[in-house]
Amino acid sequence: MDFELSEENRAFRDMVRRWVDTEAPKAWARELERNEHDYPFALWDKFTAAGFHGIGIDEAYGGQGGDVMTQMILGRELARSLGGLAWIWGLTSFAGGKSIGVYGNEEQKKRFLPAMARGELRASIGFTEPNGGTDVLGALSTTAERVDGGWVINGEKIWCSSSHVADYILLLARTDKNVEKRHHGVTLFFVPAKQKGLTVTPLPKLGMRSIGSCLVHIDNVFVPDDLVLGEPGRAWYMLLPTLNNERIMVGAFCLGVIDGVLEDALDYMKQRKAFGKTIGSFQALQHYVADIATWQKAIELMLHNTAWLQSQGKDCGMESSMLKVMASDYAVQAADLGIQILGGMGYSAETDMQRYWRDARLWKIGPITNEMARNGIAERLGLPRSF
Numbered sequence: 469m470d471f472e473l474s475e476e477n478r479a480f481r482d483m484v485r486r487w488v489d490t491e492a493p494k495a496w497a498r499e500l501e502r503n504e505h506d507y508p509f510a511l512w513d514k515f516t517a518a519g520f521h522g523i524g525i526d527e528a529y530g531g532q533g534g535d536v537m538t539q540m541i542l543g544r545e546l547a548r549s550l551g552g553l554a555w556i557w558g559l560t561s562f563a564g565g566k567s568i569g570v571y572g573n574e575e576q577k578k579r580f581l582p583a584m585a586r587g588e589l590r591a592s593i594g595f596t597e598p599n600g601g602t603d604v605l606g607a608l609s610t611t612a613e614r615v616d617g618g619w620v621i622n623g624e625k626i627w628c629s630s631s632h633v634a635d636y637i638l639l640l641a642r643t644d645k646n647v648e649k650r651h652h653g654v655t656l657f658f659v660p661a662k663q664k665g666l667t668v669t670p671l672p673k674l675g676m677r678s679i680g681s682c683l684v685h686i687d688n689v690f691v692p693d694d695l696v697l698g699e700p701g702r703a704w705y706m707l708l709p710t711l712n713n714e715r716i717m718v719g720a721f722c723l724g725v726i727d728g729v730l731e732d733a734l735d736y737m738k739q740r741k742a743f744g745k746t747i748g749s750f751q752a753l754q755h756y757v758a759d760i761a762t763w764q765k766a767i768e769l770m771l772h773n774t775a776w777l778q779s780q781g782k783d784c785g786m787e788s789s790m791l792k793v794m795a796s797d798y799a800v801q802a803a804d805l806g807i808q809i810l811g812g813m814g815y816s817a818e819t820d821m822q823r824y825w826r827d828a829r830l831w832k833i834g835p836i837t838n839e840m841a842r843n844g845i846a847e848r849l850g851l852p853r854s855f
């Protein structure tokens with residue numbers, strides 16, 4: 469059994485780590501995150517220059533190639549400094565590159581993937597609705613009605629990150645109400661985000677401030693047939709690998725946050741003095757960092773295993789939920805301890821612990837609440853459905 473990354477993956481990780489330290493250091497990330505109303509285009513452009521938007525996109529379509537493992541390495545390394553702003557890269561990679569790459573037809577791949585790889589097309593997600601949250605299917609009231617040459621969509625979506633600057637929204641809508649099960653009769657559309665009938669309103673929130681999470685109101689929006697992804701009515705089955713992929717990506721981001729917390733906590737403990745000693749000699753604080761390092765190791769192993777399962781096309785529904793739950797719970801706990809270790813400076817906007825805490829807190833809620841993810845795990849263990 470080999471627990472090491474391949475030589476190629478190690479070289480990629482080291483390259484990204486160097487890139488992050490020079491091009492996207494923590495102090496810059498702090499500034500970018502703080503500016504609630506300014507989407508960080510400069511960061512997007514740096515990702516473009518580095519070729520990161522092409523990671524996970526097949527070379528035949530202008531991408532850099534790479535599988536889920538490569539994406540996880542990139543996600544983790546970016547989040548070490550950028551925290552939740554790593555989603556600026558991840559969103560288009562997940563909602564765009566991954567989705568079109570997996571269930572787009574040849575014409576859609578040729579049309580969209582090269583532009584994404586070049587950083588010329590931003591994608592956003594429209595799954596969740598205001599009255600449902602995690603209960604994405606139960607709350608799905610956005611409908612698409614068949615018309616000549618396409619569909620007319622009506623409804624409302626919420627928490628659509630970066631929709632205000634997106635070119636396309638990957639949108640889930642009900643196209644058939646007469647179905648046996650509620651996950652039947654739903655369809656995925658790649659909706660142009662700037663078109664008439666779409667109203668996008670950014671919502672202020674606790675973390676990842678500059679990313680702009682939006683309410684999207686959809687009023688009689690026409691979408692032509694060539695922007696339907698996959699087979700109409702069967703979107704849920706297509707989506708499952710991507711939903712699991714998103715949970716794995718969240719695991720990678722949480723691990724990156726833990727890396728950043730541990731690095732900053734150790735630096736501080738080695739230089740800060742109190743009661744005539746460096747605080748790193750205090751046993752209570754040593755226990756804190758020992759716990760953080762233990763969580764880091766456990767999540768790393770789970771992340772690699774789950775990403776590997778998905779890269780092999782194996783079922784990872786339970787593992788991706790387990791990873792997401794454990795990684796987000798521990799990332800928040802780690803950042804909380806990080807604040808404690810830095811004391812007043814941990815609470816200060818001049819250091820990163822508070823930013824890591826605010827960003828990681830989201831991942832206990834989204835893309836699926838940890839409570840619902842645990843319900844799913846229990847169900848897979850053979851227990852009756854609890855909701």
Ligand SMILES: CC(C)(COP(=O)(O)OP(=O)(O)OC[C@H]1O[C@@H](n2cnc3c(N)ncnc32)[C@H](O)[C@@H]1OP(=O)(O)O)[C@@H](O)C(=O)NCCC(=O)NCCSC(=O)CCS(=O)O
Pocket residue numbers: 592593594595596602603604605606626627628629630650651708711712784785786834835836840844
């Ligand atoms: C919580 C839910 C799983 C509950 O779903 P339902 O009760 O409505 O449906 P189920 O009967 O449980 O499942 C239907 C069908 O799918 C299979 N399934 C479900 N989950 C998985 C999985 N993880 N991996 C593989 N297969 C799965 C299940 O076995 C059933 O299959 P059969 O028909 O029996 O064969 C669901 O509502 C859920 O997952 N909710 C979370 C949704 C989510 O992840 N949303 C993403 C939000 S991201 C967003 O909004 C944008 C954020 S951004 O930053 O812009």
